[in-house]
Amino acid sequence: xxxxxxxxxxxxxxxxxxxxxxxxxxxxxxxxxxxxxxxxxxxxxxxxxxxxxxxxxxxxxxxxxxxxxxxxxxxxxxxxxxxxxxxxxxxxxxxxxxxxxxxxxxxxxxxxxxxxxxxxxxxxxxxxxxxxxxxxxxxxxxxxxxxxxxxxxxxxxxxxxxxxxxxxxxxxxxxxxxxxxxxxxxxxxxxxxxxxxxxxxxxxxxxxxxxxxxxxxxxxxxxxxxxxxxxxxxxxxxxxxxxxxxxxxxxxxxxxxxxxxxxxxxxxxxxxxxxxxxxxxxxxxxxxxxxxxxxxxxxxxxxxxxxxxxxxxxxxxxxxxxxxxxxxxxxxxxxxxxxxxxxxxxxxxxxxxxxxxxxxxxxxxxxxxxxxxxxxxxxxxxxxxxxxxxxxxxxxxxxxxxxxxxxxxxxxxxxxxxxxxxxxxxxxxxxxxxxxxxxxxxxxxxxxxxxxxxxxxxxxxxxxxxxxxxxxxxxxxxxxxxxxxxxxxxxxxxxxxxxxxxxxxxxxxxxxxxxxxxxxxxxxxxxxxxxxxxxxxxxxxxxxxxxxxxxxxxxxxxxxxxxxxxxxxxxxxxxxxxxxxxxxxxxxxxxxxxxxxxxxxxxxxxxxxxxxxxx
Amino acid sequence: xxxxxxxxxxxxxxxxxxxxxxxxxxxxxxxxxxxxxxxxxxxxxxxxxxxxxxxxxxxxxxxxxxxxxxxxxxxxxxxxxxxxxxxxxxxxxxxxxxxxxxxxxxxxxxxxxxxxxxxxxxxxxxxxxxxxxxxxxxxxxxxxxxxxxxxxxxxxxxxx
Numbered sequence: 001x002x003x004x005x006x007x008x009x010x011x012x013x014x015x016x017x018x019x020x021x022x023x024x025x026x027x028x029x030x031x032x033x034x035x036x037x038x039x040x041x042x043x044x045x046x047x048x049x050x051x052x053x054x055x056x057x058x059x060x061x062x063x064x065x066x067x068x069x070x071x072x073x074x075x076x077x078x079x080x081x082x083x084x085x086x087x088x089x090x091x092x093x094x095x096x097x098x099x100x101x102x103x104x105x106x107x108x109x110x111x112x113x114x115x116x117x118x119x120x121x122x123x124x125x126x127x128x129x130x131x132x133x134x135x136x137x138x139x140x141x142x143x144x145x146x147x148x149x150x151x152x153x154x155x156x157x158x159x160x161x162x163x164x165x166x167x168x169x170x171x172x173x174x175x176x177x178x179x180x181x182x183x184x185x186x187x188x189x190x191x192x193x194x195x196x197x198x199x200x201x202x203x204x205x206x207x208x209x210x211x212x213x214x215x216x217x218x219x220x221x222x223x224x225x226x227x228x229x230x231x232x233x234x235x236x237x238x239x240x241x242x243x244x245x246x247x248x249x250x251x252x253x254x255x256x257x258x259x260x261x262x263x264x265x266x267x268x269x270x271x272x273x274x275x276x277x278x279x280x281x282x283x284x285x286x287x288x289x290x291x292x293x294x295x296x297x298x299x300x301x302x303x304x305x306x307x308x309x310x311x312x313x314x315x316x317x318x319x320x321x322x323x324x325x326x327x328x329x330x331x332x333x334x335x336x337x338x339x340x341x342x343x344x345x346x347x348x349x350x351x352x353x354x355x356x357x358x359x360x361x362x363x364x365x366x367x368x369x370x371x372x373x374x375x376x377x378x379x380x381x382x383x384x385x386x387x388x389x390x391x392x393x394x395x396x397x398x399x400x401x402x403x404x405x406x407x408x409x410x411x412x413x414x415x416x417x418x419x420x421x422x423x424x425x426x427x428x429x430x431x432x433x434x435x436x437x438x439x440x441x442x443x444x445x446x447x448x449x450x451x452x453x454x455x456x457x458x459x460x461x462x463x464x465x466x467x468x469x470x471x472x473x474x475x476x477x478x479x480x481x482x483x484x485x486x487x488x489x490x491x492x493x494x495x496x497x498x499x500x501x502x503x504x505x506x507x508x509x510x511x512x513x514x515x516x517x518x519x520x521x522x523x524x525x526x527x528x529x530x531x532x533x534x535x536x537x538x539x540x541x542x543x544x545x546x547x548x549x550x551x552x553x554x555x556x557x558x559x560x561x562x563x564x565x566x567x568x569x570x571x572x573x574x575x576x577x578x579x580x581x582x583x584x585x586x587x588x589x590x591x592x593x594x595x596x597x598x599x600x601x602x603x604x605x606x607x608x609x610x611x612x613x614x615x
Numbered sequence: 616x617x618x619x620x621x622x623x624x625x626x627x628x629x630x631x632x633x634x635x636x637x638x639x640x641x642x643x644x645x646x647x648x649x650x651x652x653x654x655x656x657x658x659x660x661x662x663x664x665x666x667x668x669x670x671x672x673x674x675x676x677x678x679x680x681x682x683x684x685x686x687x688x689x690x691x692x693x694x695x696x697x698x699x700x701x702x703x704x705x706x707x708x709x710x711x712x713x714x715x716x717x718x719x720x721x722x723x724x725x726x727x728x729x730x731x732x733x734x735x736x737x738x739x740x741x742x743x744x745x746x747x748x749x750x751x752x753x754x755x756x757x758x759x760x761x762x763x764x765x766x767x768x769x770x771x772x773x774x775x
Contacts, residue, residue, distance in 0.1 A: 035748055038751075221742060223745070226744040260744065297650060301684065313646065317677075319684065379709075469741070602713055603713055604764060
């Protein structure tokens with residue numbers, strides 16, 4: 001094996017820059033993330049290859065399959081460079097036209113361009129689409145413009161420059177100092193300062209130390225770790241290697257969910273490439289420093305995102321947390337000093353080394369520096385990955401970048417931080433992205449799932465949903481979490497089924513206090529957050545369920561009896577056509593009727609009615 | 616040992632042997648061994664748990680403890696096609712419950728069950744990380760996005 005030299009890295013970077021800016025050559029960046037694969041981007045890619053060959057354009061057009069572009073709901077999507085044109089929802093049938101009209105005749109195709117949900121106008125240029133224009137891609141700087149399976153592409157974007165600098169010009173303590181100046185805090189949820197975490201592990205002497213990457217991402221509604229691994233796996237490897245140098249570690253593991261096969265495949269390719277070039281393994285870049293990385297596939301347990309549980313899982317045991325101290329920085333995996341960081345945190349490290357900690361800390365708020373990636377989903381027009389500077393308001397994320405709520409509905413709440421987080425109501429939408437500010441309104445930054453909910457969402461049902469999740473995923477080791485959350489869930493189920501009692505609210509609160517103060521790990525300690533935040537901001541919905549036996553959002557089947565509002569009914573019959581049990585009686589030109597005896601409260605008619613005529 | 620089970624063929628036993636052989640000396644490899652063994656056999660009959668325990672030199676109770684802890688591992692035989700409906704928050708908000716309800720109703724199986732003819736097994740899984748496609752369903756590894764209680768049966772027709 002020949003080790004790549006810093007000189008060779010620089011040459012490769014220039015070669016790539018020259019390749020990408022060659023005049024008369026077009027690059028088609030087609031998205032190859034999980035979302036776009038599912039909507040057929042591979043078929044479109046194959047068709048593009050065929051059609052381009054047919055037109056004899058092989059020398060002037062290059063197709064690059066990238067990782068997740070971030071605008072997931074519009075896939076398959078493609079950006080044409082250097083024209084800066086963005087195409088969405090392409091099918092095989094569009095390909096011939098794209099090639100003959102756009103690539104040959106220079107006539108971009110309007111109907112495939114992005115349509116603004118408010119103005120209904122097409123936006124021709126990629127850089128004019130608010131979803132992209134208002135973001136600050138630092139962590140996601142390479143998404144959509146490199147082939148994640150090519151180490152050359154990564155090097156072309158300053159890849160491995162951070163590692164090269166660290167190994168030749170910096171002492172381990174300099175690396176840690178730079179991280180402290182950057183002020184970056186862990187992006188896995190709790191927000192612990194990364195530099196400080198590294199310094200603790202560096203202080204402990206041991207022949208073996210570990211750097212672990214938490215890619216378990218079990219939070220429902222979060223997919224930024226997956227996207228980073230799929231779009232830019234080398235950034236994570238480089239970050240881990242720099243961390244290893246800082247604490248003098250010899251081995252690293254990426255603990256990745258087995259539900260993420262594409263991410264696992266691409267990370268493995270990246271590891272092999274980095275080893276091949278001497279950027280990983282023995283004697284990295286000929287400097288005498290050795291560090292290697294292995295993938296460890298999880299087996300489906302949410303609690304394994306907790307650091308001590310994750311380490312037990314790598315040891316081949318049940319993934320159950322253990323009490324701390326000793327902290328992993330002193331006794332972690334196999335009882336050796338260990339640093340565990342989230343994917344997103346690690347993906348920032350190399351850039352901090354290249355540009356300096358000051359550069360990083362120039363963006364953000366006083367106590368939260370840099371940018372944060374959010375996975376925006378739910379009832380919002382523009383679903384996808386969003387990276388914004390700390391200090392951006394939730395309103396900007398949901399309305400300006402997210403394009404607002406579909407079907408002219410009203411925003412009810414934004415759920416932030418997954419099962420450890422909380423719901424933020426409309427009146428607090430001006431809260432800014434900052435660890436402390438978000439905590440003040442009863443949620444947490446968490447790993448960054450932002451789920452937008454419109455007025456059709458029942459908040460009591462959402463609280464029940466999260467408790468059900470926690471109850472299923474509790475490892476069962478400690479009683480408060482195992483039994484306490486079960487009792488809470490039972491109470492909420494009872495309320496949703498219409499058997500709520502007046503004392504239930506105080507009972508839930510009492511249980512919450514007990515569980516929060518006595519559970520063993522973060523999973524139990526935060527398990528009550530979703531319920532408490534709903535109680536804090538949507539108490540009237542709880543009371544409607546308990547005292548009036550009504551579900552204002554009409555989501556709890558036991559509390560809903562559907563009927564047709566005669567004056568609103570336009571006699572279209574859509575409700576009757578979707579009813580699975582034949583409970584809707586409808587004849588042409590007549591108002592529909594719902595037979596409550598047959599109705600199973602499946603919501604089909606309610607969702608299908610375009611005129612809100614079913615109540 | 617390599618006999619006496621209807622569920623596991625001679626060839627499967629051979630593959631299980633080679634899985635154990637490959638990982639026997641790696642500390643902490645049990646979960647990897649179990650994952651690969653499940654890929655071969657499909658699930659964990661008792662005899663397989665005991666066999667792996669012996670091969671890895673780990674008490675069978677510990678192996679059972681790990682198998683029963685992680686949701687990836689199954690102690691029951693699986694269907695030919697696995698339906699996994701995502702029940703992550705985004706999918707839930709957008710109607711995953713109704714999708715599961717329709718599948719349950721049509722095939723007479725609840726979550727975690729397998730149809731009598733072993734054509735399907737139905738699972739509600741936690742976030743598959745494809746929230747842009749909510750509600751999402753994964754059938755035998757194919758991701759289907761924007762499924763509805765109405766479209767879901769049509770998709771499943773293709774899987775016999």
